[in-house]
Amino acid sequence: MAKLAEWYRIHFDDRAVVRDVSPPSGEPWRDEFAWTDVVRVCFRAGTVLESDELYIFTSVRPESYVIPTEADGGAALVGEIVRRRLLPADLLIEAALSVDRLFCWPSIKGANEKTR
Numbered sequence: 001m002a003k004l005a006e007w008y009r010i011h012f013d014d015r016a017v018v019r020d021v022s023p024p025s026g027e028p029w030r031d032e033f034a035w036t037d038v039v040r041v042c043f044r045a046g047t048v049l050e051s052d053e054l055y056i057f058t059s060v061r062p063e064s065y066v067i068p069t070e071a072d073g074g075a076a077l078v079g080e081i082v083r084r085r086l087l088p089a090d091l092l093i094e095a096a097l098s099v100d101r102l103f104c105w106p107s108i109k110g111a112n113e114k115t116r
Contacts, residue, residue, distance in 0.1 A: 004051065010073035012080060017056070019067065033058050033065055041087045042104040043078075043095045052096070054078065
């Protein structure tokens with residue numbers, strides 16, 4: 001079976017993030033979202049058998065964009081999200097050290113609260 005990074009690729013530039021996906025047993029697809037549309041980022045710490053995932057919410061659709069961190073470019077995207085201050089570094093560190101938990105910024109309750 002093909003590794004996730006072989007068929008799920010993430011690219012980004014100053015304007016947007018692009019998901020370029022060619023699943024081994026499905027049709028390839030591609031989409032993108034603009035950095036300026038991002039309103040909330042969640043990091044779900046996976047288990048030993050599951051990838052960690054990013055859930056990126058934008059102002060242009062109600063559902064999030066789900067991106068496994070094991071995707072090609074996933075680690076670089078996590079770094080860029082922290083650099084852009086869309087997810088605080090201390091929250092990401094706490095998330096990375098946990099198992100099967102969801103961490104979001106900002107929380108639904110308010111921009112100054114963290115969901116853990």
